[in-house]
Amino acid sequence: MKTLLVCTSVSHGNTRRVAQAMADVLDARVLTPQEASATDPAGYDLVGFGSGVFSQRMHPDLIAFARALPPSSGRAFVFATSGLPQLPFAPFTRPLTRLLHAKGFAVEPAFTCRALDTWPPFNLIGGINQQRPDKDDLSAARAFARARKNHPTTTA
Numbered sequence: 001m002k003t004l005l006v007c008t009s010v011s012h013g014n015t016r017r018v019a020q021a022m023a024d025v026l027d028a029r030v031l032t033p034q035e036a037s038a039t040d041p042a043g044y045d046l047v048g049f050g051s052g053v054f055s056q057r058m059h060p061d062l063i064a065f066a067r068a069l070p071p072s073s074g075r076a077f078v079f080a081t082s083g084l085p086q087l088p089f090a091p092f093t094r095p096l097t098r099l100l101h102a103k104g105f106a107v108e109p110a111f112t113c114r115a116l117d118t119w120p121p122f123n124l125i126g127g128i129n130q131q132r133p134d135k136d137d138l139s140a141a142r143a144f145a146r147a148r149k150n151h152p153t154t155t156a
Contacts, residue, residue, distance in 0.1 A: 001149060003028035004044040006036050008051040008059040014081040014115035014133055015052050021138040022048060025145035033065035046075045046148060053082035053092045066099050076105040081115035081133060111144040113137040
């Protein structure tokens with residue numbers, strides 16, 4: 001299975017570490033939205049879209065990349081790292097998931113984990129979730145990737 005991960009990781013490299021853990025399992029290529037072309041996902045069986053969360057939103061570079069994609073019939077998933085937990089009634093992965101679904105992707109369940117956050121006001125105390133993503137988070141990311149690899153037709 002040929003897999004591409006498009007990842008924006010701008011603050012502490014948290015999302016890139018999660019992407020790399022997944023890539024190791026999926027033997028995936030990891031690119032930033034700036035390195036990838038809107039036509040790249042068409043050449044892959046599975047595409048993951050990941051970023052850190054900023055003000056309860058996925059990174060604008062990743063959203064812009066997804067908006068530029070042509071229609072697809074491929075498989076995709078969203079992954080994110082965040083300082084605060086995802087709200088059940090308004091998950092920060094939902095807008096990107098809906099956008100990908102509207103593009104025609106069969107969108108699989110999302111993966112999220114907590115990560116170091118030093119944006120205000122957390123910078124005043126040295127940040128929250130220091131040392132995260134930790135080995136348990138990266139293990140969970142690898143397990144998530146194995147599930148995508150072992151059940152290639154699983155969708156949400």
